[in-house]
Amino acid sequence: MSQSGKPDRQTLARLFSEFIDPEYVIADEETQKPYECDGLSMYCEMPLIVVLPETLKQVQQVMKICHQYQIPVVARGAGTGLCAGAMPHKEGVVLSLAKFNQILDIDPLARTARLQPGVRNLAISEAAAEYGLYYGPDPSSQIACTIGGNIAENSGGVHCLKYGLTVHNALSVEMITVEGERVILGSEGLDSAGLDLMALITGSEGLLGVVTEITVRLLPVPEKAQVVMAGFHTVQAAGDAVGAVIAAGIIPAGLEMMDTHAIHAAEAFANAGYPLDAEALLLCELDGTTEEVDQYIERVEQFFLQQGASSVQVSGSEAERAAMWKGRKSAFPAVGRISPDYYCMDGTIPRSQLARVLTEMQKMSAEYGLRVANVFHAGDGNLHPLILFDANVPGEFEKTEAFGGRILELCVEVGGCITGEHGVGMEKIRQMSAQFNEQEIAQFHRLKQAFDPAGTLNPGKGIPVLKHCQEYRSLPSSDTSVMPLTHHHSAGDHS
Amino acid sequence: MKDLTLQLIDQVCQAYQQRTPLMIQGNNSKAFAGRTPHKNKAKDNVSTLSTAAHTGIISYQPVELVMTARAGTTLAELRAALDEHQQILAFEAPDFDGQATIAGTLATNLSGPARPWTGSVRDMVLGTRLINGTGEYLRFGGQVMKNVAGYDVSRMQAGALGTLGVITEISFKVLPRPEYSTGxxxxxxxxxxxxxxxxxxxxANPITGACWYRDQLHIRLSGAARAVDKTVTSWSQKYGFQQATQxxxxxxxxxxxxxxxxxxxxLWRFSVNSTADDLAPAVHQTGIEVSDSLIDWCGSQRWLRTxxxxxxxxxxxxxxxxRLAENARGSVTLWQGGDRSQEINQTLNPVLERLHKNVKQAMDPAGILNPGRLYSWM
Incomplete structure (x- = not known):
């Protein structure tokens, strides 16, 4: 035991090894290394210990021990998150749920799937395919990210406008409280008794509990999906074209926009046939019955031409559709090829503000001397500016972060928010005060206390510590108002 | 169209200082919802906080599919504005003779037949402004579709019956009116x-309603005309459906x-797994006579009259x-009737009850907002 009464690394490892296979109680730095960061590798920290329990009972026991000694717990899925939400706490335990990777049940008639948190997002749709069903939310990292992480971040994807976010598709979770108790939130009905705690838990970034089982809704696989790809000479025209489609009562399954930097990078990478002379590219996917898609695809094509599209192409086959998406889906790594590093932002704006935001961003780009490429979920207003930089140039990452921070503040200024789907984590904690005032942040802290009075669940993430509110500061090292407490690595290649 | 925010904040602040309960009320169209905790309001020192005159659509951008309105705005008024742009409140909440307000609809989380397909009022909420139990005026969420900053306090108001805050303003997603519908x-x-x-x-068909009532299965199809027509033909042939006439x-x-x-x-409301067997015979077996029953939301919502x-x-x-509801993987509420000073909602287990109390404490530490409306203990 250390002087503070908390068990030291070796004691804690021994305590855990009494009920968990010692091979999965990781206390040495070399084996811990892969856990030092999530997808945002610029932020990293080594934990006290990493533990990979295999049973619910083991999770409960880990939680009870950590609760007893007030040891921070950071739950972790696949570590693909992009906001340092799963970055370890240096005095804490990383609770990896990687071994909870079973699809427990698929009920084709009720169209639900019961899942362990470590099940990969795409694996759900793959397993449901034999029943003609799939899981709606499809974040770009879906081949690797897990449903537990999706709950933590309320993940979205390119189909949100029509099919919603995680919060719209999750029915119920089994959660272990900070005290180690098991509780079920939600139900297999479409609502449940009492307060809607599912709404609170979804997107809570591991600050309120550890989710150990999830029941999600499945949707029938649409009969047909087809993409219209259109190039435009201005971003404004592309934005207006999106407005015209929505105003006509058509809700596309996916509606993506890329600016000229992103078009060029993606085309060089994927050879998707993107128009290189365009300032903005739209990919508009329609899905549904064959009749519905046929009826609406013609109209979308007409709208795009009416709005002055310089080129319009409709996917004629599944292969063509896949090729069109390949460029978009690989846009992040593609941009990675034209720059040593990039930093992906995640603001959301009202679509009508797009031209203004992009213009302002170009001004900032010149000011900071950093290039920026833009990928935009045009249907739901989620903007992903990719700031290009070189981490090997001293001071450039700091400059990039400052630029990124100003972009997010701009998003709030035009009526949007600082994060549409990546979460706050450690990364955007300083921008929280651009979106929320002190009373609102204090309210978040009181809600956190309702679940985690001692503040040991993922401390330092999600909600900034208010400088004058000492009572919220239960752990000395959870003070995120004095950034940075991390050291920087070069940017990752995650998308 | 009136902004009464400051008055509402004043009233909550006063009640907080004096530790006197407030009963939040819009047009009182859903007085039946929840418990009736006060038999004698004067004796319990309860005052009414009315949001009925706090009305008006603050913004509506059809191409953004977003509308923002004050708490007391009626659904009827919202629908009239949406109608001009061929858009709808896709959650299809009941109007209650034109009296239902948007905040009351959210507080009761009332949604209509399309709920399994296009979502509930809870699903459509993008942001709220609300007054918490200490009189602080707070804003959560926003006017954009995707927003994961901070906890989702806005959606948590759904079904909370005003126990967590006085909702003053709501932003929500709206959808285009389907081109064509038929039954x-x-x-x-x-x-x-x-x-x-x-x-x-x-x-994968354009279905937006599935309900059983009095030996009839009713299916509603909405969407692109050609797709609806094709489904009508195919399901009529395959299952023997009749197309409903006017x-x-x-x-x-x-x-x-x-x-x-x-x-x-x-009237009992069950919210259960959509495939759970008919509950009426099981309820009957417990010795409670079922005089009428309706199955909506593709099986997820069951109404039983006793x-x-x-x-x-x-x-x-x-x-x-x-017990029956739990077997059907869901919950039950005594929706109408009965002694509403007693509990009417499903009993929560001790851990869940503690979390509920803590959340209530976090939002309304003095317990002045609709105390006892949801459960006697919060």
Missing amino acids: LTLELPASEAIVLMNQLAGQ DNFWQQLQHQQLPVFTETGA PETLAEQQNTQLQSLQ
């Missing part, structure tokens, strides 16, 4: 109808005007029905 009917016993409606919902069944269902909602006695409960038997009945 199908088929005579079928409940248990077979439950299976069939779930099977149909598993197919009936207002879906309207009556949405607005809770069908006899099951208006008859006398007690004779008025006797006060001394109510808790026993609630417990028996709760």
Whole structure:
């Protein structure tokens, strides 16, 4: 035991090894290394210990021990998150749920799937395919990210406008409280008794509990999906074209926009046939019955031409559709090829503000001397500016972060928010005060206390510590108002 | 169209200082919802906080599919504005004679027949402004579709019956009016109808309603005209459906005007796994007579009409029905009737009850906002 009464690394490892296979109680730095960061590798920290329990009972026991000694717990899925939400706490335990990777049940008639948190997002749709069903939310990292992480971040994807976010598709979770108790939130009905705690838990970034089982809704696989790809000479025209489609009562399954930097990078990478002379590219996917898609695809094509599209192409086959998406889906790594590093932002704006935001961003780009490429979920207003930089140039990452921070503040200024789907984590904690005032942040802290009075669940993430509110500061090292407490690595290649 | 925010904040601040309970009320169209904790309001020092005059659409951008309105704005007014742009409140909440307000709808989380397909009012909420129990005026969420900064306090208001805050303003997603809608009917016993409606919902067709009432399975199809027509033809041939002719069944269902909602006695609402077997025979077996029942939301929502409960038997009945609801993977509420000073909602387990109390404490530490409306203990 250390002087503070908390068990030291070796004691804690021994305590855990009494009920968990010692091979999965990781206390040495070399084996811990892969856990030092999530997808945002610029932020990293080594934990006290990493533990990979295999049973619910083991999770409960880990939680009870950590609760007893007030040891921070950071739950972790696949570590693909992009906001340092799963970055370890240096005095804490990383609770990896990687071994909870079973699809427990698929009920084709009720169209639900019961899942362990470590099940990969795409694996759900793959397993449901034999029943003609799939899981709606499809974040770009879906081949690797897990449903537990999706709950933590309320993940979205390119189909949100029509099919919603995680919060719209999750029915119920089994959660272990900070005290180690098991509780079920939600139900297999479409609502449940009492307060809607599912709404609170979804997107809570591991600050309120550890989710150990999830029941999600499945949707029938649409009969047909087809993409219209259109190039435009201005971003404004592309934005207006999106407005015209929505105003006509058509809700596309996916509606993506890329600016000229992103078009060029993606085309060089994927050879998707993107128009290189365009300032903005739209990919508009329609899905549904064959009749519905046929009826609406013609109209979308007409709208795009009416709005002055310089080129319009409709996917004629599944292969063509896949090729069109390949460029978009690989846009992040593609941009990675034209720059040593990039930093992906995640603001959301009202679509009508797009031209203004992009213009302002170009001004900032010149000011900071950093290039920026833009990928935009045009249907739901989620903007992903990719700031290009070189981490090997001293001071450039700091400059990039400052630029990124100003972009997010701009998003709030035009009526949007600082994060549409990546979460706050450690990364955007300083921008929280651009979106929320002190009373609102204090309210978040009181809600956190309702679940985690001692503040040991993922401390330092999600909600900034208010400088004058000492009572919220239960752990000395959870003070995120004095950034940075991390050291920087070069940017990752995650998308 | 009036902004009464400052007055509302004042009233909550006063109540907080004096530790006196407030009963939040819009147009009082849903007085039946929740418990009636105060038999004598004067004795309990309860005052009414009315949001009825806090009205008006603050912004509406059809191409953004977003509308923002003050708490007391009626759904009727919202629908009239949306109608001009061929858009709708896709959650199809009941109007209650034009009196239902947007905040009351959110507080009760009331959604209509399309709920399994296009979502509930809770699903459509993008942001709220609300006054917490200490009189602080707070804003959560926003006017954009995707927003994961901070906890989702806005959606948590759904079904909270005003126990967590006074909602003053709501931003929500709206959707285009489907190009074409039509209804199908088929005579079928409940248990077979439950299976069939779930099977149909598993197919990629433009279905937006599935309800069983009095031996008839009702299916609603909405969307692109060609797709709807094709489905009508195919399902009529395959299952023997008849196309409904000029009936207002879906309207009556949405607005809770069908006899099951208006008859006398007690009305129980079950929210369960959509494929759970018909609950009426099981309820009957517990010794409670079922006089009418309706299955909506493709099987997820069941309404059962029973004779008025006797006060001394109510808790026993609630417990028996709760067991049935739990077997069906869901919950039960005594929706109308009964002794509403007793518990009417499913009992929560001790951990869940503690979390509820803590959340209530976090939002309303003095317990002045609609105390006892949801449960006697919060």
